[in-house]
Amino acid sequence: MPHKMNLIEDNYRHKGLRQQMVKQLRDGGFNDERVLAALNEVPRHVFLDSSFVEYAYSDQPFSIGSGQTISQPSTVAVQTKLLNVESGKKVLEVGTGSGYQACVLAAMGAKVFSIERQRNLYFRTKEILEQLPYRVKTFLGDGYEGLPNWEPFDRIIITAGAPFVPPKLVEQLKPGGIMVIPMDNSEGGQTMVRLTKQTDGTLTREEFGSFKFVPMLTGTASD
């Protein structure tokens, strides 16, 4: 039986560009080697339209249609590092988008559950993920609701700008669990926030600089 992986080309040029991307992140001071190994492994170009291969490995966000973007590699690196993923951890991602961040987490051994609210992106990405060897389960839905049938999670990562911490996501996070969430700030961007749930249910909060995300919206959409 032919393996679906054959449909995806990852040649020496792609691998070379990817190594350069990783080198740039390392030269820029990013030093989490486990995250860098995952970024070196996941073929980022397959998540973009094939005509944009040259751009796939530069440190910039890129349009994936429906007004949405694939996060830039340095942002994926920071969020992944802050999430402190270990093999076997159950991770909930809000904002599947291209599926790239989800695959980076899966490449680190996480069991990834990812929610997307835009129907067309959900189906586009599902098709791409089926051709890749990563353990990512995707859901069409509203991330504010989380996944009540699959909770609790060891880790939760939000990849859209959140106006507040969604209470249901806090409920679905295990004690000792970590949530990484870009929170809307007064400058029109987002502050990267890491919340750690204590055994008594309270949250500790740390901040890690400014970023720019598309907004976390409510409900589902078909545009």
Ligand code: SAH
């Ligand atoms: N993690 C993605 C980044 C996608 S950009 C990647 O690696 O490519 C953010 C995504 O969040 C968009 O696709 C947007 O449609 C989605 N989104 C926004 N609000 C959401 C919500 N409430 N629930 C689920 N997805 C949401």
